Amino acid sequence: MKGARITAIGSYVPSRRLTNTDLEQMVDTNDEWIVQRTGIRERRISRADEYTSDLCAAAVQDLMKRYGKSVQDVDMVLVATSTPDFSFPSVAAIVQNRLGIPLTSGAIDMSAACAGFVYALHTAHALVSSGLHHKVLVIGADALSKITDYTDRSTSILFGDGAGAVLVESGGDKDHFLGGNLGSDGSGAQHVYRTGLADKVNGVELAATGMLVQNGREVFKWAVRTVPQGVQQVLQNAGAELAEVDWFIPHSANLRMIEPICERLNYPFEQALYSLEYFGNTSAASIPLALDLGIREGKVQNGQRILLYGFGAGLTHAGQLVSLSLDPQVGAPTPY
Structure with missing residues (x-):
């Protein structure tokens, strides 16, 4: 490897x-x-x-x-x-x-x-x-x-x-991907969806609007329960402790969701990075946007351990602990 x-x-x-x-x-x-x-x-x-x-x-x-x-x-x-x-x-x-x-x-x-x-x-x-x-x-x-x-x-x-x-x-002989965790629970598929060819899932009739539909209450309960467990599994797989994580970057769904996740983990909220305040929930883009915001603001540095955790429709979730090792920058980022 x-x-x-x-x-x-x-x-x-x-x-x-x-x-x-x-x-x-x-x-x-x-x-x-x-x-x-x-x-x-x-x-x-x-x-x-x-x-x-x-x-x-x-x-x-x-x-x-x-x-x-x-x-x-x-x-x-x-x-x-x-x-x-x-x-x-x-x-x-x-x-x-x-x-x-x-x-x-x-x-x-x-x-x-x-x-x-x-x-x-x-x-x-x-x-x-x-x-x-x-x-x-x-x-x-x-x-x-x-x-x-x-x-x-x-x-x-x-x-x-x-x-x-x-x-x-x-990365040569050193792997900067330290450990991960994946999971899914299709029994909750009806809680976040956009209709396609089918009009029901898990026996539940869907609103065939072609637009995004979300049961926020159910997704909230699932995420607050599931993500802390998933984070612990990432750490176990990486042989790491939560105290070694410099920054936690969960999916930027809702700040009121990130807060209880940090509380359940007993992880400092001020070390959680998010992109939702001025960009909203950008789904698959929210984690890389939050990571890049941290880099642009000078918070995130090479050598630090970053724990990324995404969660959403499916219901799917995935975590990854990485040791950041970016090449040197030679140009300025595009202004937001």
């Missing part, structure tokens, strides 16, 4: 801001109510002609500019998303062409909703550490505004658009 590490990161969010004040004009809500219940103040919204593949490409371009990286030797592209431009072809294939990644590179989308980025990281680590691939581009991206019902107060206040990308490359 070879070592693997994350060598570069990039991110992108659209320029349009949808603030809580804006939402007051659209649904029966107000800024105080939204902040109190979610911690979200605004979210970024893609243009009508801006799709997930565009968000992905912009995030990778930010990565290349900041770290002086080329994608001409990438041999696999993994895109985690729930909002592909098309059912097929894949977003990964579109990105591969857009960025001039070699035709010999593999390209696939991964569907694990808000856990998708960590699932893709897990896969990239397996590919690189096994020696099957040498340089894997991992992207978490979603354009959730395109499937959000802005007459539904329970979902319209939550979701935004964005993308984050990392490169996973050989």
